[in-house]
Amino acid sequence: MKNKTVIITGANSGIGKEAALRFAKENYRVIMACxxxxxxxxxxxxxxxxxxxxxxxxxxxxxxxxxxxxxFCSDFQNRYDQLDILIHNAGYFNHGEPYRESADGIELTFATNVIGPFLMTHLLLGNLRRSKDPRILFAGSNIIKHFFDPKRKIDFLDGQYEEIIKSFTVYKMYAQSKMALTLLTFKMAERFEQFGIKVNAIQINGATMSKETIKKFKPKYKLIAWVQNIFIPPASYMADKYFKICTEEQFNHTTGKLFNDKTEIMLPSPNEYPGFIKQMKQIFGTSVYPAYTENSNVSDKLWALCAELTGNPMITYEKHNLDPKIE
Structure with a gap:
C-alpha cells in the first residue's frame, strides 16, 4: 500500500494515534494532521x-x-496529487468548559466537529477523486442517542445564538455536533456518490483516553475519566474498525452508512415513539440510530449553514472536473 495515502486528523493521541500506527504498519503513507x-x-x-x-x-x-x-489543504496539494482515505477523527469535547468561539466566531465544539470537517472535505475533494477507491470516514459517537427523544433538535440550525449561549453546556453541544456530523455523512454520501467516493461514519461507544487527554479535564472530571477507562476498550480496538471500514473489499460499495463498534451497519429507528421496553433496547443497543437523521429538511438546512459559515455558498460538482467549483 506504499502508493496509498491516508490523512488522519487528531492523530497524536487516542484512537487517532492507534489508527495512524495501524495504517503505517500496513505500509500506507500516513499524514498526521495535528x-x-x-x-x-x-x-x-x-x-x-x-x-x-x-x-x-x-x-x-x-x-x-x-x-x-x-x-493544510494547500500544503498537502503542493506535495501530493492523490488522497485515498480521509479520516475525520479530531473532535472537541472538554468537560466543564464555558461557551467559547473559534477564531472564525463559531461556537468551538460545532466549529471543530462539524464546520471544519465540511470545509476540509470540500477542499480535498479533487485529491480524493483522483483515487481509484476513495473513502471518507467520520468519527461519530453514541451520544446521538439523546435524539431518540423526539423533542431534541440541533439548536444551531435555528440561529438562536443568544439562547444557545444562555443554556450552553459542552455536553449538550457535543451531542448536537455529533448528530450534525451524522447528517453530513449521509448528505455527503448522496452528493459524492457520482464520483465513486464512499462516505461513512462509525458510532464510537468510548475508548480508553490517553493521559494527555485527561490532563485537559478539570479535577472533578478527571476522576470520571479514570473510572471510565476501566470499563471501555483500548483505543486500538476502534482503530482496527477504522482500518477495516476504510480498506476492506466488503465495503467497496458501501456508502452513506453508520457503523457500530462491531462494524455492523446500523439502521434508523422507526418514526413512531416506542414503548418503554423498545426505548431501553434503543438506548442500550447498537443496532439503530435516531430517526431524526431521516429529516431531509434538517439535513438540507445543515448543509446550507455549513456552506454559508465557510464562505462557500455556491458549491457545484462536475463529473469531468476533478476540483469542485467553490465561489
Whole structure:
C-alpha cells in the first residue's frame, strides 16, 4: 500500500494515534494532521519506529480554524496529487468548559466537529477523486442517542445564538455536533456518490483516553475519566474498525452508512415513539440510530449553514472536473 495515502486528523493521541500506527504498519503513507506539534513529533517518531515505515508525515492542522484548514489543504496539494482515505477523527469535547468561539466566531465544539470537517472535505475533494477507491470516514459517537427523544433538535440550525449561549453546556453541544456530523455523512454520501467516493461514519461507544487527554479535564472530571477507562476498550480496538471500514473489499460499495463498534451497519429507528421496553433496547443497543437523521429538511438546512459559515455558498460538482467549483 506504499502508493496509498491516508490523512488522519487528531492523530497524536487516542484512537487517532492507534489508527495512524495501524495504517503505517500496513505500509500506507500516513499524514498526521495535528494541532499540537510538540506532542505530535514524539508520537510520529514512535509510530515510525514501531511500524518500520518512514512514510509518516506530520502536518499542522487546527480543524476549528478556517485559515489553518486552508493552509493544510494547500500544503498537502503542493506535495501530493492523490488522497485515498480521509479520516475525520479530531473532535472537541472538554468537560466543564464555558461557551467559547473559534477564531472564525463559531461556537468551538460545532466549529471543530462539524464546520471544519465540511470545509476540509470540500477542499480535498479533487485529491480524493483522483483515487481509484476513495473513502471518507467520520468519527461519530453514541451520544446521538439523546435524539431518540423526539423533542431534541440541533439548536444551531435555528440561529438562536443568544439562547444557545444562555443554556450552553459542552455536553449538550457535543451531542448536537455529533448528530450534525451524522447528517453530513449521509448528505455527503448522496452528493459524492457520482464520483465513486464512499462516505461513512462509525458510532464510537468510548475508548480508553490517553493521559494527555485527561490532563485537559478539570479535577472533578478527571476522576470520571479514570473510572471510565476501566470499563471501555483500548483505543486500538476502534482503530482496527477504522482500518477495516476504510480498506476492506466488503465495503467497496458501501456508502452513506453508520457503523457500530462491531462494524455492523446500523439502521434508523422507526418514526413512531416506542414503548418503554423498545426505548431501553434503543438506548442500550447498537443496532439503530435516531430517526431524526431521516429529516431531509434538517439535513438540507445543515448543509446550507455549513456552506454559508465557510464562505462557500455556491458549491457545484462536475463529473469531468476533478476540483469542485467553490465561489
Amino acid at each position: 494541532r499540537n506539534l510538540d506532542i505530535s513529533r514524539k508520537v510520529r517518531e514512535q509510530i515510525i519506529e514501531v511500524s518500520n515505515n518512514d512514510e509518516v508525515e506530520l502536518m499542522e492542522l487546527d480543524v476549528s480554524t478556517f485559515g489553518s484548514i486552508r493552509k
